[in-house]
Every structure is written in C-alpha cells, then in structure tokens.
Amino acid sequence: MDVQPLRRPPRLLLLTSAYFLLGELATACQRLNVPHHLLDLGTREMDADAFVRTLRETADAFRPDAILTVNHLGVDREGVLMALARDMKLPLVSWFVDNPEFILPLFPKPDAENTLILTWDADSLDAVRGLGFTKVGWLPLGADPERFRPGRPGRPEWRARVSFVGNSMLTKTVRRLGAAQPGPELLSAFASLAGDFAASGERNVRAFVAASRPELLPQLDGLGVVRRTAYETAVVWRATLDYRLSCVLATLPFSPLIAGDPGWKDLLQGRQGYRLHPEIGYYEELPGFYPQSEVNFNCTSVQMKGAVNQRVFDVPASGAFLLTDSRAQLETMFEPGREMAIYKSPEEAAELLARHLADDAGRTRMAAAGRARVLAEHTYEHRLTALIRAFDEHFPNRPAAGGA
Template identity: 55%
Template sequence: MQTDHPTRPSFRQTHPRILLLTSQYFLIGELKAACERLGVDHFFLDFGTKEMDLDTFVTQMVSTLNTFKPDFVLTVNHLGVDREGVLTTLLKTYDIPLASWFVDNPHLILDTYHHIFEGRTALFTWDFDTVDSLKAMGFDAVFHLPLGADPTRLVPHRTQPVDQWRAPISFVGNSMLTKTIKRIQACNPSPRLLEAGMVMAKAFGESGEPQAERFMRHDFPELLSEFDALGTPERKQAFLTFITWQATLLYRLDCILRILDFDPLIVGDPGWNELLKGRAGWRYHAELSYYDDLPDFYPLSTINFNCTSQQMKGAVNQRVFDVPTCGAFLLTDHRRQIETLFEPDTEIAVYRDPDEIPGLVDLYLNAPDKRARIIKAARKRILAEHTYDHRMMSLMETMRQTFE
C-alpha cells in the first residue's frame, strides 16, 4: 500500500486543520458544529458501525491524510481507532498526532487496544480522577477536559408542550439492568466469581475508589485468581464493566426509591419496570431522543433529578450542563469536581448524600424563586465558560502547545 506523503509544517494556520473520526458517539456532532462556528478547517470521516476490511480502511485513511493534510486527528472514546493498531501506526508514519477525548471511563475501553503508544497521542479525559492513572499506563500527554453544552442544539422544537411529559420531578437515565446482564454474558464468570462480583459491586459503589480493578485488588484480593482465569483482556474488561454497571444500578435504584413519594416520571429503558415492579407512585416513559425531545422535555419538570454513573466518582455528567442550558432546574448528586465548574447551591443544587434527597426535593418544589435564580445563574455560567466552543478552543490550543 502506497503511503508516501509530502512533508508539511503543522499548526501553521490560526486554527489547526482537524480530521474528525466517526459518528458513533453523539459528541462528535457537537465538535463538528463547534468547528463550523469557529471557522476551523475540518473533515469528517465517518466509518459508521459497519465492519471494514483492512485494505479499504487503509486506502480511505491514506487518501484523506494525503488530500486533507490534517494537523491532528480527533476522536471520542477512541472510536474509529482500530484495536489492532493500524491507525496509530499509520499516523506515526505520517507524523500526525491523535487526540482522543474520553467521556466514558478510559480504563474500561483502552485495555483491549494494541499499540496504543504508537506515534504522538494526547488523551483528554472528562474525569480529572483518571489523569494520573492514564499517565501511569504510559501516556505522556494527558489532559483534563470536562463536558459542556451546545446551546445552539439544545433548543425546543415544539410549539405545544407534550402534556404527558409534565411532572413535579423526573429522571432521565438508564436502569443499567440490561447493560449489566450483557456484561455478565460477555465475561462468562464462574458462579463463585459472579456471586462475589455482586457483593463487590455494592462495596465498590459505596467506596471512593474510581477504578473497579484497583478496588478489587485492594479490597477483594481473594478474587484475583479467578479474575485472572478469565484470560482474555476482553473478558476481564467485561467483568470490570459489569462491576461498574451493577454499582450504578444499585446506586440509581436507591436514589430513585427516595423520590417515589413525589410522583416522579422515569424516562429510560424497560429495565425500570423490572426494578420498580410493585412500587406505586411513579410513571414510566420510554427513552426520548436527545436532540428532538429532551430540550422540550426538561422545562416541563419542576425538578430534573440526576444520579451519576459510578464510572465517574468525581466528574459530572452531561445532564449537569444540558438541563440549565434548556432553562430548566436540576437537582444532582455532589461530585468532587463540581466546584471547579459551578458554585453549589448558587449555580447548581446538589445533594451530598441520598438521605438528603426527600428534604431537598420538598424544598425546591416549593421554592419557585430559588429555582429560577439557580437556573439563571447556571445558564449564565455555562454560556460564559462551558460550551463546546470553549472546549474545542481549549483542546486545539493544548494540541498546538503539545505538538507544534
């Protein structure tokens, strides 16, 4: 395969030229739109979800690298980067840096990749807690980059509200029931490891440790031999993901049970019908479209309730930015990194322990002026500091300083 290419000085323009890889994650759409608003030359290469043979993949990449000549390649969660290391080897040949922005736990993703240290790679992570652990893996360039919002996309579409969406309090999120089951099937643990994993998941969720494997090695060392017996990186990754998702399931269920007295509307997968079977006082709605529905949905809840995935013990999730951007009120669990983004109780309402949930729900349901002040302050902060335009500017400048 011919990969000869003319050398070209990089980062010579005001903004770098960026090759965006694949659209399997919603955030690529936000980054593409930010590039357009900022006047950044970019090319979007979508591999989709279909399998692609090696020659086709290399031919398509070589053609794009030779014609577009990017200053760097950008992807989210390493999507578009093949596990065998073909892309990273190709980028090394062309001396083109790779930027991968992780918005899910990188340790539940990278363990199945080969040749991850080929070429010049910068990792950006939404969770500051993973910066040091990624450096410990051997990555030299690791940077913290939180999530954000795109106020141009989070806009209402309907002229009339959907009445069945109205609720005193709502929660939008996955029950994690099916996801947990699928991870169990993928790792196929021994009966003992599965039983012990259920116990470990609960303990992991109650701990402050952000990494499931590190928690296991410290608190459940008796499981290490059976964990190692899983053999392949894929099965081990599936087991650690099962621990994380099961911890999330237990935590979310505990939080949701505490709002049942307030007639909540639960939006998500059918797993909620299983987890809340026999419980009264709540309504179920199937999953809603992120772009088409949620901007109209959030303002119809007096309180939008949030309980964060246990894959992130310190970082905040997308909902923290989206709900205020839509002009709606959010009550969320406290995370260590939240103070770097918002001023708690002034720009965002938080509960620090699930026991606080009922009292705070009752407080905010009966405090419309307080809710309005927090919504206004949060949205002002987001527009000033936390849009995806801000995040792209930060990422581009970091890439320039690191690889120019």
C-alpha cells in the same frame, strides 16, 4: 458567550460515528472557523487495505494537522490506524467521555509520542498515564446552548413536578456479566463486590479487589484482558444500578416521571407513585423535555466518583432547574446552591426536593444562574478551544496549517 479566538487553528480530521459528540464538535468547528473534515467510518464495513486507502486519500485531499476522535471510535484493535497516523505524521487526539480504563486496555501498546488522550474525568488522568500514555489532559463535558435553550417546545405528557432521565443499567449489567463468563467464586461475589465498591473511594475495580478481596484476584486476572474488563465494567454497572435505584426511590413521594429503558419497570415492580416513559431521544426530544419539569433530578454513574455527567450541563443550558448528586469536580465548574442544587445522599435528596418544589422563585433564579455559567464557560466552543490549546501544547512543532 466569551470564547477567546484561535490564532492558527489546526486542520482537524474527525473520525465520525453515531456517537453524539462528533456532531457537537463539528458544529463547534464551524462556529469557531476551525478547518475540519468528517470521515464517517461508523456505518462502513471495510478491510484493512480499504481503510488505509480511504484514510490516505482523505488526508491527501484535506491535508489535516491531526486526527480527532471520541472514545477511540475508529481506532482499530489491530493498530492499523495508529501505525498509519504515525506514518503520515498525523497526531491522534482521542477525547474520552466514558471510562478510558474500560476501553484503552483493549487496544495495542500505545504510541505515546503521537497520541494525546483527553478525559472528561480528572480522576482518571493517573490511570491513563499508567497505561503508557504521556500526553494526557482533562477536558470535561459541555453543552450546545443553541440546541439546549429555554423555550424549546415539549409534549403535554412530559409535564412533571420531578423527572429523571437515565438508564436503569439492568440490561447493561447482565450483558457485561455474560461477556465476562466469570467462574463460580467471582459470580457468587459479584453483588457484594458491587455494593462494597460503590461505598469505597476506589475508582479501579481491580485495585479494589486486590485491597479488599485479594483471594479473588487470581480468578479475576485469570479471565484475561477482555473478560476481566467485562467483569470490572459489570461491577461498576451493578454498583450504578443499586445507587441509582436508591436515589430514584427517594423521588417516589413526588410522583416522578422516569424516562429510560424497560429495566425500570422490573426494578420498580410493586412500587407506586411514578410514571414511566420510554427512552428520550437526545437530539430530537431531550431539549424540549428538560424545561417541562419543575425539578430535573440527576444521579451520576458510579464510574464517575468525582466527575459530572452530560445532564449537569444540558439541564441548565435549557434554562431548567437541576438537583444533582455531589461530585468533587462539579464544584470546580459551578457554584452549588446558586447555580444548581446538590444532594449528598438519597435521604437529603428527598428533603431538597420538598424544599425546592415549594420555592418557585428560587428555582427560577438558580436555573438562570446555571444557564449563565454554561454560556460563560461550558459550551462546546469552550471545549474545542481547550482541546486545540492542549494539542498545541503537546505538539508545538506542527507545520503550518495544511501540512505546508
């Protein structure tokens, strides 16, 4: 694993929560000797005064150069953290690994000079800039090759020719639509909007509505920011549900093992030829799950029309074979056809499943090439190094480490 050394890494204050990536970032900090401190706010209930006191005491003791969070976790909607960070002259770095367009509008006016937004989806850069941020960069997902590696033990019931790990999006869609409380016209148009949005090249739901169903735009905007964002998210989740279901149906002739939420039982009711498994724990189970399948099948959320998801990195890191749907940004990071197999439609997915299941040696070669690529370019050490370089680029005048 070739990671260029950092000459003077910043001291990073990580705002931690239950989100999986904070642990990976902390581990990468340890491996690269980046000074860091984890401040766990995820399980604490505290008022604004206690929050300010805790953050100031931590900063005084650790003397960080920047605050680092994921998906704006730990950033409050009242703007207390951003005001405090500015007062302490601590830049805020927020790495988005979910759609920033569903999250950032819910927060106060951005502190553009003191905030660096990194997003896993290169297609979202212009949208983030449109929200008022000027320090913006692309930072895709990655893998921890120590956790996801060949030879991890698995369970006998995980053995499968084809497996798919993923959420059905059924409950998520229902909850977001309920939070939106749309009027009758938006509710009636919901399913068709989701289908048309999925088939379009547009990433932004509001822009899609404005272009294709302008008569609905006043009702959408009339929901206000919070409910409108909930409705837009529900459209994307329903579009993902429909797309993901169509892809999973293409795997049924190959007796897939489907690991996910209970929504799959409802969506696949009346179908035959599959096994269902409860959701798989990311840390404890998933590293041993992927190597048990001859083909790990992946279909990406519609919120990522160009970006790739976590499985694209974790499966090859495990030394396992991946068949995934085509995404433009994937071809900038992997070599399709040599490091993983790519399909462009559910129909092609079925053809490729049959082909690769019949080619044991080819799957083995492709899986080994995929892991080699992850080790060379796509570990969290690579991502942390890129994050720090982006920080140095956008905040070139930071003082010596520790605020001295």
